[in-house]
Each structure stands twice: as structure tokens, then as C-alpha cells.
Amino acid sequence: MSEKAYEVVHLDELDRFPVDDEGLLWRPVRRRLGITAFGTNAYTAEQGTERVVEEHSEQDGHEELYFVASGHATFVLGDDEIDAPAGTFIHAEPGTKRGAVATEPNTTVLAIGAKPGVPHEISAWEEIFVAFGHYRNGDETKAREHLTAFVAANDDRWQGHYNLACFEALTKNRDGAIEELRRAIELDPAAKEYAANDTDFDWLRDDPEFPA
Amino acid sequence: MSGTANVNELALRLGGGPSWAMVRTHFDIQSFGVNAYIAEEPGIRIVEDHDELGERAGRHEELYFVSSGRATFTVNGDEIDAPAGTFVFVRDPAAKRTALAEEAGTTIVIVGGKPGEAFSPSPWERNAEGLVHFANEDYDKAAETYEQFLDERPGDGGFLYNLACAESRLGRKDSALKHIRQSVEAEERFKQDAVTDPDFDAIRDDPEFSAITGQADSAPAGS
Numbered sequence: 063m064s065e066k067a068y069e070v071v072h073l074d075e076l077d078r079f080p081v082d083d084e085g086l087l088w089r090p091v092r093r094r095l096g097i098t099a100f101g102t103n104a105y106t107a108e109q110g111t112e113r114v115v116e117e118h119s120e121q122d123g124h125e126e127l128y129f130v131a132s133g134h135a136t137f138v139l140g141d142d143e144i145d146a147p148a149g150t151f152i153h154a155e156p157g158t159k160r161g162a163v164a165t166e167p168n169t170t171v172l173a174i175g176a177k178p179g180v181p182h183e184i185s186a187w188e189e190i191f192v193a194f195g196h197y198r199n200g201d202e203t204k205a206r207e208h209l210t211a212f213v214a215a216n217d218d219r220w221q222g223h224y225n226l227a228c229f230e231a232l233t234k235n236r237d238g239a240i241e242e243l244r245r246a247i248e249l250d251p252a253a254k255e256y257a258a259n260d261t262d263f264d265w266l267r268d269d270p271e272f273p274a
Numbered sequence: 275m276s277g278t279a280n281v282n283e284l285a286l287r288l289g290g291g292p293s294w295a296m297v298r299t300h301f302d303i304q305s306f307g308v309n310a311y312i313a314e315e316p317g318i319r320i321v322e323d324h325d326e327l328g329e330r331a332g333r334h335e336e337l338y339f340v341s342s343g344r345a346t347f348t349v350n351g352d353e354i355d356a357p358a359g360t361f362v363f364v365r366d367p368a369a370k371r372t373a374l375a376e377e378a379g380t381t382i383v384i385v386g387g388k389p390g391e392a393f394s395p396s397p398w399e400r401n402a403e404g405l406v407h408f409a410n411e412d413y414d415k416a417a418e419t420y421e422q423f424l425d426e427r428p429g430d431g432g433f434l435y436n437l438a439c440a441e442s443r444l445g446r447k448d449s450a451l452k453h454i455r456q457s458v459e460a461e462e463r464f465k466q467d468a469v470t471d472p473d474f475d476a477i478r479d480d481p482e483f484s485a486i487t488g489q490a491d492s493a494p495a496g497s
Binding site: 065066067068069070071072073074091095096097098099100102124125127129131132137139140144146147148149150151152153154155158160172174175176177178179180181182 | 275276277278279280281282284297301303304305306308334335337339341342349350352354356357358359360361362363364365366368369371381383385386387388389390391392393
């Protein structure tokens with residue numbers, strides 16, 4: 063990252079990493095610009111019928127603000143359904159369930175997040191999203207390089223090993239998948255519960271050495 | 275609180291400048307600063323000329339996102355054409371930055387925070403509480419609010435300036451002149467702001483106001 067006083071980038075120049083198999087594109091803003099004080103990313107739904115914000119609640123204490131930068135979306139916020147044309151802000155506290163589906167082509171939502179009361183820490187999932195983005199874009203080599211580098215730098219974080227296990231399972235590498243999943247479970251037994259319901263491992267589930 | 279709002283519904287029209295949507299205070303966001311500005315016409319200075327080092331600034335890194343229209347940014351003397359969809363990220367709090375709207379309806383969302391520190395609101399944001407009363411044309415309440423703020427931060431140039439604005443609107447000429455003088459003494463830049471601020475229309479022709487704002491010195495020399 064350069065240490066210029068400022069950086070400029072247009073939405074069209076940001077990377078486009080698929081997040082799911084239905085067309086949701088993750089457009090990393092924080093990572094591209096080197097922002098460190100808060101998290102921010104854009105999500106684009108090109109067809110206009112697909113999900114533009116995954117349905118989730120924030121488990122790590124982040125509050126999030128969404129801004130519909132272009133197009134039109136329907137948000138779910140808690141139990142409410144919200145019609146959100148361009149120009150709408152949606153604020154979600156950490157435990158509140160939220161998600162959005164685009165209702166117009168080329169809908170882009172900007173998401174901004176951070177945890178109150180503490181200095182911002184860059185979320186580990188960003189690098190994992192990059193790796194799986196490369197995989198979904200058909201570049202298995204880049205995906206593997208990215209994930210193994212992340213795991214090497216974060217050997218004590220179960221999330222890295224778990225996601226590498228998923229990647230090995232998706233690319234039909236039995237031994238690698240089992241080894242990485244074992245390591246993830248050693249670091250946090252919660253990984254076993256996630257693996258029990260994760261379809262990435264379906265073809266391995268009957269293997270006598272499968273650890274979940 | 276979780277909630278939703280449209281940027282145009284939040285925007286407060288304040289004199290001749292851009293409308294200001296106080297997003298952070300509306301949602302009571304505690305982990306980053308966020309506001310939006312809307313220029314109704316081209317030629318409006320949509321981001322004031324500033325750095326993040328001033329007494330009331332937060333030393334934040336700032337992200338500007340042009341969500342509609344078009345603006346010309348100037349950062350450290352570099353001119354940047356910024357159509358809708360442009361992100362301008364100013365990392366260095368010492369960098370001078372400003373932007374001029376090029377189209378009617380230009381909207382810029384600004385997000386800020388200080389790297390390595392938990393977020394706390396910039397002191398200038400206290401102004402927001404009083405500016406709501408200007409938008410509602412409740413100048414008594416605005417004056418009362420800035421008097422309270424001045425009890426907390428005596429001599430604050432911004433609070434003095436806005437108190438003078440409210441007093442001018444209320445026809446309290448002597449108080450308005452006293453407080454605009456004190457604000458200019460605290461921060462020279464308010465001299466220039468006062469010259470074009472419609473809040474001072476009621477006292478603009480007063481020779482004391484001209485003296486305070488330097489207009490008396492700028493009359494062309496005659497022979």
C-alpha cells in the first residue's frame with residue numbers, strides 16, 4: 063500500500079469477487095484504499111433479482127450502516143421489511159438480523175462497520191472472501207496461494223484452517239481437508255459444529271477419518 | 275437503534291451552502307463518523323476547505339463517496355474529477371481537501387475515524403444540535419443552545435459564530451456584533467464566512483460589521 067496523502071478509485075474499478083453462486087459480488091473498498099479506522103465494502107447485484115446483502119447478524123459486536131448507492135433493494139431488518147431505493151441508509155445494531163435482495167439491475171449497496179468503544183481491527187473474513195472470490199472466478203491457483211498465505215500468517219486462528227479445509231474439500235483434496243479441519247477443531251471445538259452442517263464436506267462425511 | 279432513513283429526508287437546508295444530513299447523530303452511531311452533503315445547485319462548495327488538524331477536527335482519515343451528481347475535489351492542490359461512484363480517501367489528516375459540486379443534486383457521503391483509536395465524535399459535531407434549530411427557524415432556541423455550549427467551551431469560535439447568526443436573525447444587533455467580533459478573533463476564517471452568510475443580512479450594512487469582516491478595508495481607492 064502506498065502512503066500517499068490520498069487515494070481515488072471509482073466503483074467500476076473495484077475488484078469483483080463472487081460471494082455465492084447466485085451472483086452477489088463483493089467489491090472491497092477498505093482493502094483497496096488502505097482504510098484502517100473502519101470497515102467498508104460495496105456489494106453489487108447486476109441482474110437485479112439476487113441477494114445484495116447476505117442475511118446475517120453481526121456476532122463480533124460491529125454496528126453496520128448500509129447505504130443504497132444505486133438501484134433499488136428490499137431490506138429485512140429484524141422483523142421489518144424495508145423498501146430501499148437509492149439514497150436510503152439502513153442502520154443495524156450488532157444483534158439485529160439484516161439482509162437485502164435487489165429489485166433493480168446494477169444495485170450497489172455500500173456497507174460501513176466498526177465496533178463501538180474499541181480501535182478498529184481489520185476483519186479476517188476479508189482475506190478469506192478474496193481467496194474464495196478467486197476460486198469462484200475460476201482461478202484455483204490464486205485462491206490456494208491466498209488461503210495458504212493467510213493461514214501461515216494466522217496459524218492460531220481457527221477460521222483460516224476451517225476455510226482452507228473447505229477449499230481442500232471443494233477441490234477434492236481429501237487429506238488436506240481432513241488435516242485442516244482437525245487443526246481448526248483443535249483451536250476451537252465450534253468448528254466441529256459448523257462442519258457438521260457445511261455442504262462443502264458432504265462427500266467426505268462418511269469417511270472414517272472425517273473429524274466432524 | 276436500528277433504523278432507516280433517506281438521505282434527502284435527513285438533509286437540513288442551511289443558508290447558501292449544501293444541505294447537511296447528520297447521519298451519525300440521527301442513528302446514534304458510536305463507532306465511526308458519517309454525514310452526507312447535498313448541493314442543490316452546481317457551484318456550491320459541498321466540502322468546505324479544511325484539514326483534520328484543527329482544534330475542533332477529529333484528526334480522522336476520511337472517505338468521501340460521490341453517490342450522485344459530480345464534484346471536483348482539490349486535495350493538497352491536486353484537482354480530481356469525481357463523477358458519481360467515485361471514492362476519494364484522504365488518509366493524511368494534514369491534507370487540505372475541498373470539493374465543488376458540478377451538478378445539481380450532487381450528494382457526497384463522508385465517513386471518518388481515527389486509526390488505532392476507539393471512535394469519539396469530533397467536537398465540531400456539537401454544532402449539529404444547534405443547527406437543527408436554524409433549519410426549523412427557531413432562532414431563540416438556537417441562541418439558547420449556543421449559549422449553553424459556550425458555558426462548556428468558552429471562547430469557541432464556531433459556537434460564537436453561530437450564536438451571532440442566531441442573534442442577528444433575532445434582531446439583537448449589539449450582541450450579534452459582539453459575538454461575531456469574538457468569533458473572528460478566535461478564528462480568522464469566520465471573517466470570510468460572515469461576508470456571504472445570509473444570517474447577517476440584518477446587520478450587513480452596519481459599519482461595525484464591515485470593520486469586523488474587513489469589508490471596510492477593501493473599498494476601491496478613489497481619486
